[in-house]
Amino acid sequence: MIRVLDSFVADKIAAGEVIERPVSAVKELIENSIDAGAGSIIVEIRGGGKSYIRVTDDGCGISFDEAETAFLRHATSKISGIADLDNIISLGFRGEALASISAVSRLTMVTRRAEDMSGVKLVLHGGRVVSKERTGCNTGTTVIVEDLFYNTPARRKFMKTDAREASSIIELIQQYAVCYAGIRFMMINNGMTLFTTNGDGDPYAVIRTLYPSIAKNGLIPVENEHVKGYVSDPGSTMSTRKGQLFFVNGRLVSSAVIEKALDEGYLGRIFSGFPAAVLFIEAEPCDIDVNIHPGKQEIRFLRQDEVRKDISEAVSKAVMTDSGVPKGFVNSIEKSPEKQLNDSVQQKNETEQTSIREFLKSLDRHDSYEMPEAVETPETAEETAVYAPVSSPVKTEAEVIRKPALFDFADLAFKGYVFNTYIIMQGKDELYIFDQHAAHERIFYEKFMRGYNNSAHSPQPVLTAFTINVSNDVYSMSGEWLGDLIRMGYDIEDFGDCTFIVRGIPSYMSVGEAEGFARGYAEAAGEAGGSNRVVIDKLITKSCKSAVKAHDVLSEHEITDLMSELAKCDNPYSCPHGRPTFIRVSSYDIERSFRRK
Numbered sequence: 238m239i240r241v242l243d244s245f246v247a248d249k250i251a252a253g254e255v256i257e258r259p260v261s262a263v264k265e266l267i268e269n270s271i272d273a274g275a276g277s278i279i280v281e282i283r284g285g286g287k288s289y290i291r292v293t294d295d296g297c298g299i300s301f302d303e304a305e306t307a308f309l310r311h312a313t314s315k316i317s318g319i320a321d322l323d324n325i326i327s328l329g330f331r332g333e334a335l336a337s338i339s340a341v342s343r344l345t346m347v348t349r350r351a352e353d354m355s356g357v358k359l360v361l362h363g364g365r366v367v368s369k370e371r372t373g374c375n376t377g378t379t380v381i382v383e384d385l386f387y388n389t390p391a392r393r394k395f396m397k398t399d400a401r402e403a404s405s406i407i408e409l410i411q412q413y414a415v416c417y418a419g420i421r422f423m424m425i426n427n428g429m430t431l432f433t434t435n436g437d438g439d440p441y442a443v444i445r446t447l448y449p450s451i452a453k454n455g456l457i458p459v460e461n462e463h464v465k466g467y468v469s470d471p472g473s474t475m476s477t478r479k480g481q482l483f484f485v486n487g488r489l490v491s492s493a494v495i496e497k498a499l500d501e502g503y504l505g506r507i508f509s510g511f512p513a514a515v516l517f518i519e520a521e522p523c524d525i526d527v528n529i530h531p532g533k534q535e536i537r538f539l540r541q542d543e544v545r546k547d548i549s550e551a552v553s554k555a556v557m558t559d560s561g562v563p564k565g566f567v568n569s570i571e572k573s574p575e576k577q578l579n580d581s582v583q584q585k586n587e588t589e590q591t592s593i594r595e596f597l598k599s600l601d602r603h604d605s606y607e608m609p610e611a612v613e614t615p616e617t618a619e620e621t622a623v624y625a626p627v628s629s630p631v632k633t634e635a636e637v638i639r640k641p642a643l644f645d646f647a648d649l650a651f652k653g654y655v656f657n658t659y660i661i662m663q664g665k666d667e668l669y670i671f672d673q674h675a676a677h678e679r680i681f682y683e684k685f686m687r688g689y690n691n692s693a694h695s696p697q698p699v700l701t702a703f704t705i706n707v708s709n710d711v712y713s714m715s716g717e718w719l720g721d722l723i724r725m726g727y728d729i730e731d732f733g734d735c736t737f738i739v740r741g742i743p744s745y746m747s748v749g750e751a752e753g754f755a756r757g758y759a760e761a762a763g764e765a766g767g768s769n770r771v772v773i774d775k776l777i778t779k780s781c782k783s784a785v786k787a788h789d790v791l792s793e794h795e796i797t798d799l800m801s802e803l804a805k806c807d808n809p810y811s812c813p814h815g816r817p818t819f820i821r822v823s824s825y826d827i828e829r830s831f832r833r834k
Contacts, residue, residue, distance in 0.1 A: 256337045258396065259286025259385055260405040265334035266380050267413060270294035271420070271487075272328050273378065276436065280410050281425040285402030287385050287393070295377040298350040301357045305366060307346075308359075310336040328488055335380075340364035341392070342385045348378040363388050407431060409489075411447045415515060416484045418443050441467065444515055451480045451513040457560045459516070461551035463544060466516035468552055471503055471810065472563025472817055474510030482515045485525060490536050498545040502552025504808050506561075508815035514552075520544065559644040561810060565670060565822040646804035651796065658787040660796055662819075668827070671819040673791060673799065675812035677784035678777075680802045682813040685745060685780055696728040696741025699748055704738050705756050711735075718759050727755060777813040 256262050263280060270278045273296025283289035299307055310333060338344060339361045349356025356374040360367040386393040396402060403426055414422040414434045421436030434443055444467065445452040456467035469480075483495045499514055500507070525536050538544050555561060649669060653661035660671040707715075712735040719737070722729055728741025742751035785791065791799065803809045803818065811817055828834045 256341060256385075258405065259290060259402050260409055262286070262290060262338050262342075262382055262385065263292065263406050264409055265338065266290070266292040266382075267410070268328035269334060270296055270378070271413070271417060273297045275377065275420060277421040277423075279423040279425070280406070282403060282406055283427055285396075285399035286382075286406050287396060287399065287402060288383065290382040290385070291379065293377065293379040295375070298353070298356070298377055299346075299348045300350055300353065301355075301371065304346065304348065304357045304359045305369065308335045308339050308361060308364070308366075336364065338380075338382055341389050342387065343383045345381040345383075346378065347372060347374050349374050349376055351376045403427075412482055412489050414447060415440050415443050415482060416487060416489065416517070440515070440517075448480070450475070451515070455560070455564075456513070456515075457555045457558070459551040459555040461547045461554075463520060463547045464516055464518045464551050466514065468499070468502075468516075468555060469513040470561050470563050471506035471508075471512065471556055471815075472820065474507060474512055476510055478511050480513035481511065483518065484516070485518045485536055486520060486522065488536070492536060492538075494538055494541055494545055495548060498548035499552055501545075502549040503556055504553055504811075505813070505815055506556065506808070506811040506817070508811075508817075516548065518544070518548070557644070557808070557810065559664075559821075562644065562669070562819065562821045563817045565668075565820040565826070644809075646800060646809075649800070651793070651800075654791070654793075654796065656788070657790050660791075660800070662800070664821075666824050668822045668824075669819050670822070671800070671803075672787075672812075672817070673789070673796075674784055674787050675816050675818045676799060676803045676809075678780050678812040678814075679806055679809060679818055680799070681780035681783045682777060683806050683808075695744070696726050697744045698728070698741050699739070702738055702740045703748070703752055704732060704736050705752065705759070706736050707756070707759050709735060711759050715759075722755055722758060727751070729755065780813060 256265070259282070263282070263286060267278055267280065270292060273294060275294035275296035277295045279291070279293040281289070281291040281293075335346075340363060343363075344361045346359045347356060348359075355371045357369065358372040358374075359369050386396070407424055407426065410422055410424045411432075414420075414432075418434070418440040419436055419438040421434055423433045424431045432447060434447075441452075441456070444456070451469070453473075455473075456469060459466055459468055478496065481496070481499065483490055483492055485492070495516065495518070499512065499516070503512060520538070520540075523539075525538055648664050649662040650664075651660070652663045652668075655661065658673055660673060660676075662669040662671065715731065715737075719729065719731070726741075726743030726745075727739060729737050729739045732738040737755075739751070739755065742748060746754060809818060825834060
């Protein structure tokens with residue numbers, strides 16, 4: 238039997254699509270506050286938001302007559318017709334948030350407009366009005382949500398622990414505090430004020446205090462036509478993408494397009510992990526679709542390639558500057574959570590010192606550079622409480638964002654050569670330590686790439702032709718890869734019975750390399766991007782074998798030539814594997830190590 242559900246049951250189902258967890262309710266409420274023009278937003282939770290949520294703002298408020306209407310499904314002041322969906326400039330627009338939250342909780346709203354003498358207090362249980370009365374209150378709106386999912390016990394069973402639910406909410410408020418640095422945010426958890434931002438419009442001050450794991454090694458500003466923000470240098474990575482915050486037209490989003498553009502912008506300079514990034518992207522409202530996810534967490538770009546190119550260009554310009562050179566060692570000794578908590582409560586401004594021995598040890602490495610371990614954002618509410626209130630703390634020299642300048646090898650002076658591996662160069666205020674193997678790898682790799690991309694790829698005849706055998710499935714796909722090998726410089730043709738004969742090879746390969754390369758390229762033809770990956774891997778391997786190794790002694794003349802050739806590279810900052818070719822240590826860092834600062 239087919240039946241139409243009554244509105245009470247239908248509302249509960251619809252609420253489940255929009256409000257999955259306490260953090261979903263908080264997100265909808267603070268977005269309403271932002272849309273209302275709030276200059277201050279206070280969020281208080283208890284029991285991970287399950288038992289109590291309060292969001293208070295000083296926005297425009299709601300009139301007495303419209304208070305109840307605001308809780309009807311699809312009641313909204315943001316859009317009026319279908320055409321408005323192509324020009325959405327507000328965070329909320331569907332008119333589902335208040336209706337969905339009230340349907341699964343005991344909710345109280347107190348609100349007043351500036352022009353009204355009194356406000357209104359509205360109480361709803363399970364989406365139904367219990368009481369409505371006039372009351373005295375400040376301008377703005379307070380929404381109190383109690384006993385979330387009290388009438389949908391099945392959903393309540395799937396809630397996480399109080400600490401986990403609280404952590405998600407705290408993280409959300411931190412993210413919006415970064416995006417809306419001009420709004421004063423206060424976060425209270427179980428009666429404890431975790432942080433208060435000052436709303437002065439400086440997002441970097443908020444990042445530095447609420448996200449110390451992102452900003453601890455400094456951030457590089459990025460800017461292009463559609464994007465502004467900050468990214469970490471290639472040597473300061475994290476083990477997950479939690480250090481990446483993306484905002485599109487003020488909306489916090491997850492986006493594979495933005496992630497890919499960010500990764501491309503580093504030009505292969507990330508050896509392991511993920512870079513930190515806080516990006517603010519502006520796009521014409523008609524060029525994005527924000528209505529593809531119940532929680533509006535995902536968006537679709539109409540001009541996807543244009544956005545991707547704009548972001549990757551902005552990032553690449555930033556990391557190819559002197560600020561994009563990885564730092565040689567961590568500025569300060571990591572403190573325990575207990576020490577951090579004590580410091581934040583007492584508002585100390587202590588400077589931890591790094592032993593000069595650690596600096597010297599950092600030089601004694603062979604062929605690789607180990608990235609410093611990134612500190613993850615705390616996972617629980619109790620850990621998140623270590624963050625100090627934001628009150629525009631004094632920035633040290635290491636923390637101040639420098640305006641990126643183009644890196645100029647001409648400004649470097651040779652100062653030494655240690656462990657027959659590392660070349661010491663000095664700039665104006667910084668020391669640069671070059672890994673001779675990584676630098677030579679980069680030089681050879683770009684030389685081989687130029688040869689591959691620019692040459693006519695005329696085959697080099699071999700004295701004795703050789704054959705390569707492939708499987709039936711690869712043989713059937715020869716139309717997709719045989720022409721590629723010919724264009725690369727192979728004299729190759731079908732010899733029948735899953736066999737190909739090779740009479741000529743590319744001039745930049747030996748016979749053994751050419752045979753292995755052709756076989757690998759053919760086998761990779763069926764994989765997405767596989768063939769191109771084989772080419773790159775082969776050239777990387779060839780450049781690695783050709784480069785000088787650690788402990789190969791170089792004369793000063795050879796060092797000068799090496800530096801000159803590296804300076805001509807398109808990307809002199811990393812070897813083809815992604816490891817840095819050189820690191821930097823500022824005079825300030827050295828002075829701190831000797832306790833002069």
